[in-house]
Amino acid sequence: MIGEVLIRTVDLRRVFGGLTANDQVSIELRRGEVHALLGPNGAGKSTLINLLSGDLVASSGQVLYRGQDITHLSPHERSHIGIGRSYQKTNIFPGLTVHENCRLAAQSREPRPWRVFSDAAKWAPYRAAVAQALHLTALEDVAQRRADQLSHGQQRQLELAIVLATQPQVLLLDEPLAGMGFDESLRMLELLRGLVATHAILLVEHDMDAVFSIANRMTVMVNGNVLMTDTPENVRSSRDVQEAYLGTEEVSHD
Amino acid sequence: MSSLVKSRSRAALIALFFLMLAGFPLLDQPFYTELVTRVMILSMFAISLDLLVGYTGLISFGHAAWFGLGGYVFALLGTKYHVTNSLWLTLPAAVLVTASTAFMIGLFVLRTRGMFFIMVTLAFAQIFYFLFHDVKALGGSSDGMNLRGKPSAALGPWVPFELSNTETLYYFVMILMAALLLLMTLLLRSPLGCALQGIRENEHRMEAIGFPVFRYKLAAFTIAGGLAGLAGYLFAVLNSAVNPEMLSWHQSADVLLILILGGMGQLWGGLIGAFTFVLLQELLSSFTKLWHLWLGVTIVLVVLLLPGGMISLSERINSLWQGRRT
Numbered sequence: 001m002i003g004e005v006l007i008r009t010v011d012l013r014r015v016f017g018g019l020t021a022n023d024q025v026s027i028e029l030r031r032g033e034v035h036a037l038l039g040p041n042g043a044g045k046s047t048l049i050n051l052l053s054g055d056l057v058a059s060s061g062q063v064l065y066r067g068q069d070i071t072h073l074s075p076h077e078r079s080h081i082g083i084g085r086s087y088q089k090t091n092i093f094p095g096l097t098v099h100e101n102c103r104l105a106a107q108s109r110e111p112r113p114w115r116v117f118s119d120a121a122k123w124a125p126y127r128a129a130v131a132q133a134l135h136l137t138a139l140e141d142v143a144q145r146r147a148d149q150l151s152h153g154q155q156r157q158l159e160l161a162i163v164l165a166t167q168p169q170v171l172l173l174d175e176p177l178a179g180m181g182f183d184e185s186l187r188m189l190e191l192l193r194g195l196v197a198t199h200a201i202l203l204v205e206h207d208m209d210a211v212f213s214i215a216n217r218m219t220v221m222v223n224g225n226v227l228m229t230d231t232p233e234n235v236r237s238s239r240d241v242q243e244a245y246l247g248t249e250e251v252s253h254d
Numbered sequence: 255m256s257s258l259v260k261s262r263s264r265a266a267l268i269a270l271f272f273l274m275l276a277g278f279p280l281l282d283q284p285f286y287t288e289l290v291t292r293v294m295i296l297s298m299f300a301i302s303l304d305l306l307v308g309y310t311g312l313i314s315f316g317h318a319a320w321f322g323l324g325g326y327v328f329a330l331l332g333t334k335y336h337v338t339n340s341l342w343l344t345l346p347a348a349v350l351v352t353a354s355t356a357f358m359i360g361l362f363v364l365r366t367r368g369m370f371f372i373m374v375t376l377a378f379a380q381i382f383y384f385l386f387h388d389v390k391a392l393g394g395s396s397d398g399m400n401l402r403g404k405p406s407a408a409l410g411p412w413v414p415f416e417l418s419n420t421e422t423l424y425y426f427v428m429i430l431m432a433a434l435l436l437l438m439t440l441l442l443r444s445p446l447g448c449a450l451q452g453i454r455e456n457e458h459r460m461e462a463i464g465f466p467v468f469r470y471k472l473a474a475f476t477i478a479g480g481l482a483g484l485a486g487y488l489f490a491v492l493n494s495a496v497n498p499e500m501l502s503w504h505q506s507a508d509v510l511l512i513l514i515l516g517g518m519g520q521l522w523g524g525l526i527g528a529f530t531f532v533l534l535q536e537l538l539s540s541f542t543k544l545w546h547l548w549l550g551v552t553i554v555l556v557v558l559l560l561p562g563g564m565i566s567l568s569e570r571i572n573s574l575w576q577g578r579r580t
Contacts, residue, residue, distance in 0.1 A: 053462065079464030091462075093455040104452045107445050108464035117440050120448045166463050 004031045006170050006200040012061035014047055021047040023224045029200040036211045037204045039221035045204045049172050053085040054078040084168030088175045090155045094148035098139055101147050102130040105165035133165035153184040171201045189214055279421045291424045293532045294431045295488045300512040300524030302481035308519030310474045311454035315372045315506050316379030317482055320356055322501030324348040324483030325490030333402040334393050341405035348487040349480045356479020360472045387498040398497025427488055438521055450474050517563025526564045
């Protein structure tokens with residue numbers, strides 16, 4: 001099923017008061033592809049991720065998941081059909097251990113959440129998903145540490161581990177490398193390369209070397225509009241893109 | 255290994271506590287037996303609130319509404335309308351009525367957050383207060399109502415126990431309190447309890463990883479309401495009376511204070527808080543007429559010196575002790 005289109009948007013538009021943050025955005029996310037989203041600050045990248053994850057509701061247009069219209073599903077419903085997202089600002093459960101962070105995520109797949117008299121810590125079906133998420137993100141050694149005691153890099157890894165423990169089909173990753181050291185970034189990219197065969201990945205990232213090393217397809221956004229969607233080579237050589245974004249020496253950080 | 259020692263000494267402590275509690279009426283001091291009964295009921299009330307405040311992160315300032323409602327269900331069924339005085343009917347009725355009312359009110363108030371939630375819960379509690387203050391059909395009167403008697407435990411011709419006996423009522427409340435603690439222990443480690451604590455930690459992320467947060471909050475609000483109703487029922491039985499003050503905002507504030515005093519988000523915090531609160535009240539009011547003032551001062555001191563409540567006292571002493579040794 002590699003190449004299957006998992007998410008498609010049709011003329012997606014989002015208005016905040018007088019500001020049009022996304023306008024006529026139509027993109028496709030395919031399984032087996034890292035689809036990078038580029039653009040200067042304020043181009044609408046985060047808005048688009050929020051529209052896909054359900055954190056924001058579209059003003060008009062459609063979001064389709066495997067052909068089904070999901071434009072009006074809430075974030076928790078989208079999580080259940082297979083859309084997982086990570087956040088640019090670390091968004092974890094600070095007072096719980098790393099293991100508990102992942103277990104909660106795995107538990108969200110619980111078909112019977114009202115089983116009041118069972119012990120969540122001992123329930124086998126959660127274990128496999130948690131173990132896999134911890135293994136992939138190399139957090140096994142700190143599994144019993146409280147999340148707020150981790151280093152920044154480890155918290156970024158936990159951010160992703162939480163998403164993975166929900167076993168999504170689509171990964172919407174908002175700057176997963178932000179604030180990571182060189183080695184940590186390399187490991188994260190390696191992890192994403194391993195995941196891409198079975199997932200569709202949308203990547204927003206400011207580290208251009210990283211983006212060009214991993215992306216199969218790129219969408220460049222400017223002022224809420226899609227400037228172009230193409231292969232990394234064509235994007236790199238595009239004059240329009242250079243003018244709009246890559247040409248400016250300052251690579252922005254949100 | 256050390257955690258095993260810890261959990262063993264903890265189990266021993268709990269066993270010792272319940273032994274002392276069970277032996278207390280043998281001292282044959284009816285006044286104090288009744289006082290401890292009152293404390294246990296307040297503990298149950300505080301523990302029910304802790305499910306919202308300490309475990310789900312929902313600061314309700316109207317929890318007394320469910321406490322009072324539970325008492326009034328018994329007063330209306332048993333005394334005003336002479337429907338039944340049976341313990342086996344009125345107690346479940348009190349829990350069911352409060353839980354289902356909390357469910358319906360929860361549908362509205364849980365749409366708000368933070369400060370607004372505090373205010374809206376207060377507002378709804380005030381509505382209930384005035385219902386029982388003014389509506390004649392609900393026994394409305396500022397004096398409340400004296401009850402016909404204790405609920406009857408009779409099962410047909412067989413009467414297993416008499417709640418009109420002070421000691422029997424004491425043990426009845428003690429067993430229900432122990433059951434509540436057990437229920438809370440099971441609930442908090444269940445998937446539902448873990449999800450509630452996740453909501454306390456980070457509501458937004460819970461939604462993002464697939465939890466219908468509103469429904470979980472509604473479940474917590476309903477359960478907490480039903481348990482507060484149980485405590486209110488017992489309170490009415492103990493006093494053989496109900497009055498609107500049970501639903502007043504003072505009562506909501508007192509139970510919050512009890513939780514803060516004892517320690518929020520700690521299973522035993524409500525219990526320790528209730529004991530401390532009532533003990534302080536009794537002690538201070540025997541010394542001075544200004545006991546409200548001194549109670550306030552004590553609570554401020556506890557909050558300043560022990561932000562985790564009385565329950566963190568042992569940890570605090572431990573860490574001071576170890577700090578001195580190293």
